[in-house]
Amino acid sequence: MVQVTVDPLTRIEGHYRINTEVNEEGVITDAQSNGLQLRGFERLLQHQDPRDASLLSQRICGVCPVSHGIAAANALDDLFGVAGEVPIDGLLMRNVHQALNFIASHAAHIYLLWGPDLANPAYRDILAKYGDVGNAVWKELQGRFAPLIYQLDGTSYPAGSSYLGSIVEFRRLHEAISLIASKMPHPVLQHVGGVVYSPTVADIGQILSYITKTMEFVEAFTLGVSPDIWIENTYRASSPQKAANFVLNHLQELLNKSLDNKDFSHSAGWGDVPLFAAFGSELIGEKLLGLPISMKMDLAGTYKDPGKIGFLSYGVFFKPENGNGYDPTSPADSRVISSGYMNGYFKLEKFDYKKISESINHSFYIDDVKDRPPWNGVTVPEGNPENIDYTKGSKSRYSWTKAPHYDGIPCEVGPLARMIIMGEPLVTGLVKTFQDNGYYPVNNYTRMIARMQEILVVVPELTKWLTQDIQAGGKVAVHTDLSMAKSSTGMGLWEAPRGALGHWVATGPDSMVTLYQAVVPSTWNLAPRNSQEIPSPVEQALIGTKISAAENALGVDYSNPLGILHTARSYDPCLACAVHTIDKTGKHPDYIIKVL
């Protein structure tokens, strides 16, 4: 048994460690997911004016501040009792703000954080087995996805073309956000009762122009085909089977053209997604398209016991047809990307927020009660330095992250969960294709395809809100004053780019915050074990995964643990979000927020 540890896992947000036990066959047999830092965020909101939360809670995360801002504003709307009155243009501004952040955040993950692992030298050697075709594909991978600091055999190489191009688009999308929200990160748009800025016709035109430019990058680099054609045949396809077939046929055509001349360049139509889609999966690449070799990412990052995993979405983007206001407790009926819970066998259930709970058995917190719902959260951080030790294995306490679960089951949250819950045709079609061929459909390959596809799902909705729904200069907020928050409670459920995000807030008779709690996506995905000793999604996804590239295609190499890297990064970890603490002093240990 070999112990392979990745510490720190870089190219994520925050600080994170993974420890694994690996057997002689190179299969991971045990894993612990360790959040490495304590920030104490929610406590600084306590005893303070609740209205500050929509701006301050954004400082939890520099990558998705918008999501925290909106989740907090949703909670404050509820707290102040105005959720039912927020003007439709305020809700649409939240949609636009969040959609731009979704696209930028996904682009950053795909290209800056996850993508560089495709330029790992292991793939040079694996692809070389496929002769000139393989070498040509490796050249593309390295030339597109190498990060800013990248060396091979001691020689530095320049950053990849897609990597560099994505920085420009990331910046462009943040400029679009800044037009209506002042700046990124940490914009100032969100406020209780709505938003603080009503857009002008010029703002709307300018944002549309930015989106058009970004879609030019998507066409030239990401997809290699017109996004309109892609969306028409996938997101707008009449059935999941048709959507999956469109992609398979497209890949087959590309391969037919390129196998002879070995041209896998962008200009030959090999967008980044087709290149990954064809060579990333054993099922798609080898079995369905007839390639002799692939990166086999569909075999890694899967769940082996469907009875111990679920998929969760709170729902995101208000539906304009619902008009003013929203119901904070039933997001299922009011969101464009719907809420829902799906079990490990892909059976869909209606989401019920009362089933959410967090346990601390394996976290560095002290509490007599090992499992609490968020509206009764208590967290006392371990204060004795000698008791802070990450290295004692799965039975010990080993993370600053708590372990949330839904009805006792750990849940994966994020783009793949959202896409299968909403029934997006391409992702649903892929899920079915994998199931029909004996594969577990949730894996590193489908997780990345879903993230890419979600960009394309959001763009047409965003365009519609801007061109048809939003009223330039419209009323964007209802008036509130602090006294409306006296002795009240509020809940804000929303989706960050990386998954389900909930804020809970309570106030006392002076309207000041008595309790604030955020349960964030990376707490779901990257938790330690829960109170029933069930490993978290990332731990389950690692156990059974092979340690080195493409299912140990070159033999077992513990020192280049690509299996860990791909799987852990596929969740788009955001650890600054995931570590939080509530009540050290015990001043309000039994405070219970009664959510309607």
Added chain:
Amino acid sequence: MGGSRTDNDDLLEKFKNLDFMKMDRRTFIKAVGVLGASLFLQTYKNDLAKALEFSETKVVWLHGVMDSGCTISMLDGGSPDIIEFLQEYNLKLLYHEVLMMQQGIFVDGKLANTSDLNSEIVLDDILEKEKGYVLVSEGAISNGPEGSGKYLMLGGRTYKEIYAKAAKNALAIVAIGNCATNGGVNSAKSDIVELMDPRGVAFTMEDASKGILDLLGIEKPVINLTGCPTHPDWVFLTIGAVVLGKIKIPDDLPYVLDHWKRPKVFFPPDHVIHDNCSRRGYYDRGEFELTVGGPKCLWKLGCKGPYTHADCATRNWNGHLNYCPQAGSPCIGCVQPGFPDSTRPFFVEFEKTGIVGTNITTIAGVAIGGALLAAGAHAVRRTAMKRPEDEGGLAEESTPEEIEEETGGEK
């Protein structure tokens, strides 16, 4: 730079005709302030190439307790962007956790593979062998619990220990964002902040005795670039000035930095956001918003623009497009050293609150501002905003006339 647009226009013409190589430090600082990053680089592109015929400067970028917001803000920099920044100034970025291929890899507890893939080998090499690099610090340094630093550990050691080694061999430390400069939101008042004990590099909140360098007994020149996040121009141009020798370390620092160790050109002691606010006309006419969503002055909604020293209203953010009050939000003073305690509650007028952590001179300044406000006086900035350089005993900023003298003489 208290100058109006017209003064700036004149200066801009003047700077364009200057010989970069002969430009002294103060003129250089003025030039980047007035021209802005993009125009500055364009104007002096050829001269820069000549000036850079010396060996590359190494940069080590460390992340402590933070949300990566400043890294994101640097990726949003457009003039120059992060790639141009590294190229134009001939910088070699040795370590940056978000932008590097490598990660820490241990097999049975021992470092594995090579520096091509293992970030801990890269880091060890830096900590043991490198000297004279610019250390860019993002994020606070955990000192808790009980001084152990165990609230942030990386690669099996505390960040505090890594930071101490990295700081010792640095040429200078450029702290970016409020987490690094002053502890930031991590150090905000709460029931557990003493237990966590997060530290800024040279200050914790407004306390200069609580910087981590003091605690570690390390003396290093520190340049603070506050903001939550900080502005990419502030970072890139400051590092550029250091690398080009336009700010000599440490001799020039007392002249170019304010008493929070911030470059005065970006955080002008005699100038606040309110001075150039796009809503200023409403303020002068006494027209105020009482609820969000409208075009008028945001003073009564708690705007901290009149007390916040930064060039946000002229520089703007994200492609120089916008800044907070223009986008409808009161300024929340995120560049202020005591942020957020010194500027919250965000949506309450200053004089109506007993602001935690705000020093008495700030309150006095506010009172004066408030009195003048009642008269709708335009002169508020001249009266209320003279404080910092007076009490700090630091050198005055050059006036446009002085610049004229300095640059005209080509010393």
